Structures are given as structure tokens and as C-alpha cells.
Amino acid sequence: MEYAMPDVYEPTDRTVPTRSRERAAYDRELVHSILDEAYVCHLGFVRDGAPVVLPTLYARVDDHLYVHGSTGSRPLRMAGETDPGLPVCLTVTHVDGLVLARSAFHHSMNYRSVVVHGTAHQVTTVEEKRAALDALVDHVVPGRADDSRPANAKELAATAVLRLDLTEVSAKIRTGGPNDDPEDATLPYWTGVVPLSTRYGTPIPADDLDESIEVPEYLKPPPAGD
Amino acid sequence: MEYAMPDVYEPTDRTVPTRSRERAAYDRELVHSILDEAYVCHLGFVRDGAPVVLPTLYARVDDHLYVHGSTGSRPLRMAGETDPGLPVCLTVTHVDGLVLARSAFHHSMNYRSVVVHGTAHQVTTVEEKRAALDALVDHVVPGRADDSRPANAKELAATAVLRLDLTEVSAKIRTGGPNDDPEDATLPYWTGVVPLSTRYGTPIPADDLDESIEVPEYLKPPPAGD
Numbered sequence: 001m002e003y004a005m006p007d008v009y010e011p012t013d014r015t016v017p018t019r020s021r022e023r024a025a026y027d028r029e030l031v032h033s034i035l036d037e038a039y040v041c042h043l044g045f046v047r048d049g050a051p052v053v054l055p056t057l058y059a060r061v062d063d064h065l066y067v068h069g070s071t072g073s074r075p076l077r078m079a080g081e082t083d084p085g086l087p088v089c090l091t092v093t094h095v096d097g098l099v100l101a102r103s104a105f106h107h108s109m110n111y112r113s114v115v116v117h118g119t120a121h122q123v124t125t126v127e128e129k130r131a132a133l134d135a136l137v138d139h140v141v142p143g144r145a146d147d148s149r150p151a152n153a154k155e156l157a158a159t160a161v162l163r164l165d166l167t168e169v170s171a172k173i174r175t176g177g178p179n180d181d182p183e184d185a186t187l188p189y190w191t192g193v194v195p196l197s198t199r200y201g202t203p204i205p206a207d208d209l210d211e212s213i214e215v216p217e218y219l220k221p222p223p224a225g226d
Numbered sequence: 227m228e229y230a231m232p233d234v235y236e237p238t239d240r241t242v243p244t245r246s247r248e249r250a251a252y253d254r255e256l257v258h259s260i261l262d263e264a265y266v267c268h269l270g271f272v273r274d275g276a277p278v279v280l281p282t283l284y285a286r287v288d289d290h291l292y293v294h295g296s297t298g299s300r301p302l303r304m305a306g307e308t309d310p311g312l313p314v315c316l317t318v319t320h321v322d323g324l325v326l327a328r329s330a331f332h333h334s335m336n337y338r339s340v341v342v343h344g345t346a347h348q349v350t351t352v353e354e355k356r357a358a359l360d361a362l363v364d365h366v367v368p369g370r371a372d373d374s375r376p377a378n379a380k381e382l383a384a385t386a387v388l389r390l391d392l393t394e395v396s397a398k399i400r401t402g403g404p405n406d407d408p409e410d411a412t413l414p415y416w417t418g419v420v421p422l423s424t425r426y427g428t429p430i431p432a433d434d435l436d437e438s439i440e441v442p443e444y445l446k447p448p449p450a451g452d
Binding site for chain 1: 278
């Protein structure tokens with residue numbers, strides 16, 4: 001019997017914003033799509049009572065997020081030493097556009113973000129560690145884990161992986177044009193949105209790459225018009 | 227007599243990484259250039275003992291960073307209620323490239339990040355608040371503060387601004403190609419870097435924009451070849 005995932009994450013006190021509540025969303029597919037599109041998350045934890053926020057790679061497998069690092073790095077060491085795990089907040093943000101209103105006050109961004117609250121635990125089995133590392137490589141470029149040398153025992157031992165389950169999660173989204181006050185409608189300023197997106201440049205081969213090895217299909221841009 | 231800013235930020239226990247120390251940098255100009263290029267920072271603070279990381283706009287004026295929000299938003303309210311201020315960690319990250327090594331283990335990102343530790347204080351004078359709000363608008367699009375309606379008294383009263391001084395600051399940078407182990411040099415996998423950058427789309431005018439108002443010069447792309 002399969003367990004059917006609910007379609008939404010249950011809102012909690014921490015995931016309901018105090019303002020702009022109409023921008024908050026808890027839809028699972030939407031949350032996953034925002035998470036899967038970014039490369040870097042910002043991982044927050046508390047060290048000596050003070051907040052620390054570090055950028056790091058991550059990957060999602062179903063309703064688990066994984067981050068990795070050297071066994072000597074601070075958050076990974078802290079999660080290993082802490083029982084029952086390290087309280088974290090993991091945030092992912094896409095900036096989709098600059099919103100230029102007529103009034104300085106209503107300037108804004110179009111964005112999509114996901115905030116995950118929870119407790120990160122060190123992954124302890126080799127199987128889950130391997131699967132997480134494959135996911136991390138495939139998150140950077142889908143298909144790449146199968147087209148590179150897998151981690152050996154020494155590399156596996158030097159790498160710590162943290163798992164954070166997606167339970168207390170929310171997305172926040174702003175789209176569309178500026179929201180100027182009606183009385184500003186006739187002010188003589190240009191108003192609208194400047195869209196932003198990520199541009200992928202031409203792959204740059206490593207200096208020592210054998211010339212007979214071609215750029216793989218998974219790095220080729222889609223045909224023009226797509 | 228002018229006070230000459232030192233060229234580097236003094237490293238502290240919190241700003242010296244436990245690993246990849248060669249990637250850490252404390253040069254003031256470099257830190258400023260990374261901060262000035264991004265739109266959104268990730269602001270971390272501690273609430274009820276747990277970390278919270280929220281994306282937000284910010285701006286730099288000399289060695290001060292400003293973030294703003296509704297007077298009702300959590301971190302701004304917390305900073306106002308807390309004496310002497312709210313301990314925060316503010317992080318900015320640019321992802322410049324995907325680094326594809328021959329080994330899964332050496333996959334990486336090219337990136338530039340800045341991490342700022344410190345205590346955020348609410349701005350209390352109207353002059354500094356106005357200057358900070360101008361800086362926030364000009365950070366989104368340089369020149370825009372002078373080409374929009376300034377905040378009125380009601381808007382100023384509804385907006386809280388936090389200041390975070392740049393004192394405990396570090397940058398971290400990775401550039402260049404993959405760092406595969408020498409014994410992997412003959413593996414049959416493509417290896418190199420996929421550059422990433424931000425693409426600015428064509429400005430989209432608001433639905434109710436008067437047709438006689440043209441796209442301002444500060445939104446026009448530089449001539450081809452730049």
C-alpha cells in the first residue's frame with residue numbers, strides 16, 4: 001500500500017508570515033519546484049547564541065533535503081555532536097524581477113522563496129550518504145552523477161551529510177507589476193518590471209581535458225525557440 | 227582631517243573559516259563590490275532559540291548596511307524591542323559557475339559570498355531613515371531614487387529601517403576550473419565550468435503607464451560589445 005503525500009505542508013506559527021500573508025503558499029509541488037531550480041541555499045544555525053548564515057549546495061530527494069561538507073566544517077560537526085540534531089533554517093530564493101513603482105515606497109522585487117524550519121541530522125548509513133551525494137551532483141546538472149567517478153571510501157569518510165526533512169515549510173511569492181497608490185497614477189515616472197533570469201554561458205573545458213571528449217548532451221542548450 | 231578607512235576588515239574567530247581558508251578574503255573594496263552587485267541578502271536572526279533566515283532587500287552606504295520592512299515585521303520589531311539591538315548574520319551570495327569535475331567528490335560551484343556578523347539597530351532619525359530608503363531604491367536601480375516619488379510622512383512612519391555596521395566581515399570566493407586528483411586525469415568524463423550570470427530582460431511597462439513616458443536611460447542596456 002502506498003502512502004500518499006498530502007498536497008500541502010501544514011502551516012505553523014513559524015511559517016505563517018506576520019504580513020503579506022497573501023504571498024505565502026504551502027503547496028508541495030510549488031515548494032519542490034522552487035527548491036529544485038536553485039543551486040545554493042542559505043543555511044542558518046545558532047552558534048554560541050548568535051545566528052550564522054552560510055551559502056551551501058543542497059539537493060532534494062522526495063521530502064528530504066541534503067547538504068554536505070567536510071566532516072570538519074562547523075555546522076556538520078555541530079550536528080554530529082548535538083543530540084537530537086541541529087536546529088536550522090534553510091532558505092532558497094529566486095529573484096525574478098525588479099519592480100519599479102512610481103513611489104519609492106512601493107519599489108519591490110518579484111521573487112520566489114522557500115523557508116524550511118527543522119532539525120538537521122547527520123546521515124549515518126553509507127547507502128543514504130551515497131544516494132544523497134548522487135542527488136547533490138544531479139542537482140547541479142541532471143544526469144551528471146552517472147557521468148562522473150563515484151566517491152570512493154576515503155572521500156565518503158571525509159564527507160558529512162546532513163538531512164533536513166520537509167515538514168515545516170512555506171513558500172513566498174511575489175509576481176506581477178507595481179502596486180502604486182491610485183493617487184500616484186498620473187506621476188510622470190516610468191513604472192513597470194525589469195525581468196531577471198539566469199543565463200548559462202558556453203561550457204569552458206578544463207585546461208587538461210582530452211580534446212576527443214565532447215561537451216555532453218546534458219550541457220547543450222535547448223534548440224532555439226524553446 | 228579625514229578619517230582613512232583601513233583597506234581590510236580585521237579577521238575574527240567568526241570570520242576565519244575552519245576549512246578552505248585560501249578562499250577567504252577581507253579586502254574592503256572586494257567586499258563592497260560583492261555586496262553592491264546583489265539584490266537580495268539572507269538575514270539570519272534567532273527567535274525563541276531557533277534560527278530564522280529571511281531573504282530581503284538591502285543597501286550599503288559606506289560601511290553601513292540597511293534593510294527595511296514594515297514596522298510590524300518580526301526582525302524589525304525584535305530589533306526595536308531589543309536593547310542593545312538584534313544579533314544578526316547577513317549573507318550575500320553570487321553563483322558564478324557550475325564546476326564539473328571528473329570525480330563526483332570534486333564537483334563544486336564558483337561563487338562570491340560575503341558574511342557579515344553583528345548587531346542590527348533600528349534607525350531612529352528621519353534623516354538617516356530617508357537616506358537609507360533612497361539607498362535601497364538606488365541599490366535596485368542606480369538613479370531611481372531621484373526619478374520616483376519620495377516617501378511621505380505616513381510611509382516613513384510605517385517603515386522600519388535596520389542598520390548593520392560592517393566591522394566583522396569576510397568574503398569567500400571560488401574561481402577557476404575543477405580540482406580533480408591527478409590520478410583521475412585520464413578518466414573519460416567531460417570536465418570544466420558552466421558559467422552563470424544574471425540576464426536582464428526587456429523592461430515591461432505597467433498596464434496603466436502613460437504611453438508618452440519612455441523607458442528611462444538607466445534601464446537601457448549598454449551598447450553591444452560592452
